[in-house]
Amino acid sequence: MRLARSAAIGTAILILLAPQPVFAAADDPCEAAAKADTEAQRARILAAMPDTEGCEGPITVYVDEALTPKRDPLPGFDKGDTRPVAGMLDADGVTKEFVADEVVVTSKDSGAVDALVERWDGKVLSSFTPEKSDETTYTIRVRTDLADAASLGEHLVKLNKYHKATSIAVSGKGALGLLAIAAQEAVAGLTVGVNWITVPTSYATRSLAEAGTGPQGFTNVITDPYNRDPYTWSYLNAGSVQDIGVTEAWTQMDAVGLLTANKVKMTILDQGFAPVVNDDMPANTAMASMVPWAGAGDQGTTSWARWHGTQVANAAAAVPGNFKGAAGPAGPVAKLQLNYTGTDMFTIMYALSRSTGAQLINMSFAGSVSWVWAWTLLPMDGLTWLLRNTANLLMFAAAGNEGANVDGETCFLACWEKALYSPCELAGVICVGGLGLNSLTRDPRSNYGHEDVDIFAPFSVLVGMDPQHSTLNKTWQADGTSMSTPYAAGVAALIWAAKPNLSADSVQDILFEWRRTSPDSKVKRKVINALDAVRDAMPATVKITSPLAGWTLPAASPSQFRANVFADGNGTPTVTWRANGTVIGVGNPVNATPPVGAQTITATAVFPNGVQASDSVQVNVHNAAPTIVITNPTPGSPAFGVSEPISFKAVSTDDNGPLADSAVQWFLDGATTPFATGHNPTVVTGGTVGTHTIRVRGCDTFNVCATATAPLTLVTNPVNQPPVVHITSPANGTQLWVNGMDAAGYFWSGTVTATATDPEGAPLTTQWYDNGTPIGTGTSLTVRLTGGCGIYSHALTFKATDAAGNTRQETINTTVNMVC
Numbered sequence: 001m002r003l004a005r006s007a008a009i010g011t012a013i014l015i016l017l018a019p020q021p022v023f024a025a026a027d028d029p030c031e032a033a034a035k036a037d038t039e040a041q042r043a044r045i046l047a048a049m050p051d052t053e054g055c056e057g058p059i060t061v062y063v064d065e066a067l068t069p070k071r072d073p074l075p076g077f078d079k080g081d082t083r084p085v086a087g088m089l090d091a092d093g094v095t096k097e098f099v100a101d102e103v104v105v106t107s108k109d110s111g112a113v114d115a116l117v118e119r120w121d122g123k124v125l126s127s128f129t130p131e132k133s134d135e136t137t138y139t140i141r142v143r144t145d146l147a148d149a150a151s152l153g154e155h156l157v158k159l160n161k162y163h164k165a166t167s168i169a170v171s172g173k174g175a176l177g178l179l180a181i182a183a184q185e186a187v188a189g190l191t192v193g194v195n196w197i198t199v200p201t202s203y204a205t206r207s208l209a210e211a212g213t214g215p216q217g218f219t220n221v222i223t224d225p226y227n228r229d230p231y232t233w234s235y236l237n238a239g240s241v242q243d244i245g246v247t248e249a250w251t252q253m254d255a256v257g258l259l260t261a262n263k264v265k266m267t268i269l270d271q272g273f274a275p276v277v278n279d280d281m282p283a284n285t286a287m288a289s290m291v292p293w294a295g296a297g298d299q300g301t302t303s304w305a306r307w308h309g310t311q312v313a314n315a316a317a318a319v320p321g322n323f324k325g326a327a328g329p330a331g332p333v334a335k336l337q338l339n340y341t342g343t344d345m346f347t348i349m350y351a352l353s354r355s356t357g358a359q360l361i362n363m364s365f366a367g368s369v370s371w372v373w374a375w376t377l378l379p380m381d382g383l384t385w386l387l388r389n390t391a392n393l394l395m396f397a398a399a400g401n402e403g404a405n406v407d408g409e410t411c412f413l414a415c416w417e418k419a420l421y422s423p424c425e426l427a428g429v430i431c432v433g434g435l436g437l438n439s440l441t442r443d444p445r446s447n448y449g450h451e452d453v454d455i456f457a458p459f460s461v462l463v464g465m466d467p468q469h470s471t472l473n474k475t476w477q478a479d480g481t482s483m484s485t486p487y488a489a490g491v492a493a494l495i496w497a498a499k500p501n502l503s504a505d506s507v508q509d510i511l512f513e514w515r516r517t518s519p520d521s522k523v524k525r526k527v528i529n530a531l532d533a534v535r536d537a538m539p540a541t542v543k544i545t546s547p548l549a550g551w552t553l554p555a556a557s558p559s560q561f562r563a564n565v566f567a568d569g570n571g572t573p574t575v576t577w578r579a580n581g582t583v584i585g586v587g588n589p590v591n592a593t594p595p596v597g598a599q600t601i602t603a604t605a606v607f608p609n610g611v612q613a614s615d616s617v618q619v620n621v622h623n624a625a626p627t628i629v630i631t632n633p634t635p636g637s638p639a640f641g642v643s644e645p646i647s648f649k650a651v652s653t654d655d656n657g658p659l660a661d662s663a664v665q666w667f668l669d670g671a672t673t674p675f676a677t678g679h680n681p682t683v684v685t686g687g688t689v690g691t692h693t694i695r696v697r698g699c700d701t702f703n704v705c706a707t708a709t710a711p712l713t714l715v716t717n718p719v720n721q722p723p724v725v726h727i728t729s730p731a732n733g734t735q736l737w738v739n740g741m742d743a744a745g746y747f748w749s750g751t752v753t754a755t756a757t758d759p760e761g762a763p764l765t766t767q768w769y770d771n772g773t774p775i776g777t778g779t780s781l782t783v784r785l786t787g788g789c790g791i792y793s794h795a796l797t798f799k800a801t802d803a804a805g806n807t808r809q810e811t812i813n814t815t816v817n818m819v820c
Helices: 027-034 037-046 109-121 148-159 171-189 244-253 308-317 344-353 371-390 481-498 504-513 529-538
Strands: 060-064 083-088 094-105 124-130 138-140 166-170 191-195 263-270 286-289 333-340 362-363 365-371 394-398 409-412 414-415 419-422 429-435 455-458 459-463 475-477 541-546 550-555 561-567 575-580 582-586 591-592 597-608 612-622 627-632 649-655 664-666 690-701 705-715 725-727 735-737 740-742 746-759 765-770 773-776 780-786 789-800 806-817
Touching: 027 037, 027 740, 037 060, 037 409, 060 148, 060 429, 060 746, 060 773, 094 109, 094 171, 094 263, 094 344, 094 371, 094 735, 109 124, 109 475, 124 725, 148 171, 166 171, 166 414, 171 191, 171 371, 191 371, 244 529, 244 765, 263 344, 286 780, 308 333, 308 429, 308 475, 308 481, 344 371, 371 394, 371 419, 394 419, 394 481, 394 504, 419 705, 429 481, 429 582, 455 481, 459 481, 475 481, 481 504, 529 780, 541 597, 541 740, 550 735, 561 575, 561 582, 561 597, 561 773, 582 591, 649 690, 649 725, 725 789, 725 806, 735 746, 746 765, 746 789, 746 806, 765 780, 773 780, 780 789, 780 806
Parallel strands: 060 166, 263 333, 263 362, 286 333, 362 394, 394 429, 429 455, 541 612, 550 612, 627 705, 735 806
Antiparallel strands: 083 094, 083 166, 094 138, 094 191, 124 138, 365 419, 409 414, 459 475, 541 561, 561 591, 575 582, 575 597, 597 612, 627 649, 627 806, 664 690, 690 705, 725 746, 740 746, 746 780, 765 773, 765 789, 789 806
């Protein structure tokens, strides 16, 4: 019975259906009810009649002192104060509770409110004015003993279009007086309500196995044991019976950078929040109390509400992939606000009015009132209508767990809904029912309704710890439309994160458009479908996956540029890559070498229909300076004759290995013209007798250069020429790889060779050195060069001496490498 609204908030419009037959026989139930000795007896007779039948007659409310509220008094607005609770039992056997001495009034006329307070010797306990509204809502304590209880029936006739006889019991004279005051003021024209109390809609089985496990039944094969991977959970994944596809939606969004880029503000109105104990909630989850007598983290005012909010928050937004607790649809995208909320209508309304900064509001509680009292919910109905139409937010509420039809009808001459479920059926609220575990049919405990239950989501989910169930590394099963509701809100959050500029109307449209069909006639086409809804919301998107922002790319060799593309039905795009606006390649992927320096890399996808999408990252293209080292001659080398060919050797490194020989030049002293090129020239320098400085310069392709120097002494050519030596193997700068191991460790074993001649033909003595240590003689020598994990450097020197004592030597650098 979603109260349809005209331009004036608070107008109830009820639709008449075809007339129904009335009893005419003398012994019919209507006559029996009229002759009943007591109201209780009359109530039983009327309740026994089918909903499609009824009697004309008064709506009577009577006191049954045996009817006692199950709930303790509510905490008051001042610490230490309490608020009495009254009970009601309607003709259908439904019990309902309300604050026994409070009315809720919404009005823009403060004078009318003052007059009401004076009439009933009342006191305004609290009030609020929603944003974008000129109406204030008050909760007012009244003296119920001042009421004219006898007028209640007459007033109920005026407030209800239907004159179907019914009989309702209340728990005391004070409760009867409160209802009489509310009805009298409503007839006088005020929007006035009873402060009804709601209850959480949850069933927690708390059935667990050993540490590190969860309950069986949540995988695609329900007999399989618990699996900690949420991608295997049948109520989250794709391919299960429910096939909702939350996990696959995460993957799709993550592939194009939408999963963590956009946060959606979600507020949960509930009780019993323990995010310190349950550390599975999104980062920076905030808590606040909407009632003055409670802390934001209080456990809840009743045993059945204890830590209920913690479970609801987990069902909505437990963080996936953190090795803790469970996983909720909105875990990657939610910015969570947990607002401790009272259970009575006024404090719920106040909490709603203070939640307008949210995009999504979750209310996992429900209650129903008989059609007789539907008008008492108009203050809250007006508020939800206002918020939905002015605040760009969506409100989700639980359908309830009685297995009832929220659209169920009662009839007498016409048919109308027999009860109003709040907040599920209020204006602008999305009402959520529950699917059975691993099933497309309704959980038998979930309420349903062809008109006012809008969508069905899993009734049974996994949640993490709370202070009562604090075993580490366990998940717990929680049941109820209390869990279905945050699940549905979490899917809406994914839709909104996929496209943040959507309006609330558009998010709701997408959520509803992709509902799937159930074989259950009480569900029909109302099964939530996360994957298709999210994909519908996602725009055509390109996301650069390589390089990532902040990377440093080499300037001397190509890098790969790659992007993920979500086409959104637009076809296969052409992807063009640019560096600081200049095209560097077309395709996906491409290999390219951008210019040196800071670069904005942009990938632009142009689809066949003209739709475009782009993404950019900032990178730095760096050219590392080369290095160069002279290995021969070395400091301490003997003097050379001015006409003697000298073996010059150098090793260089650059981004892609040694520099080209053509890029290495040798200079004598300060000369600008080189006397030789290459890494290993043997040349006459052309220098004069004396001490000189040899300088070698190596430059990369970007003309970034490195230099090294070594001393050189030239003397008059001696009569007896020194030997001529060359190391022929290994070559200067060679990388050798470990090929053996003994007790001393890893090594490279091989042969080193050299040539040595004397111009005069005299015999020569030779010696090999490894890093200055003698290792053998002869022009060919088998050696073991030490290696190990990493790189070991070896300076190999070959030295020859003639009979006159003239010496010459050549040194090369090599390394022994090993990958560990």
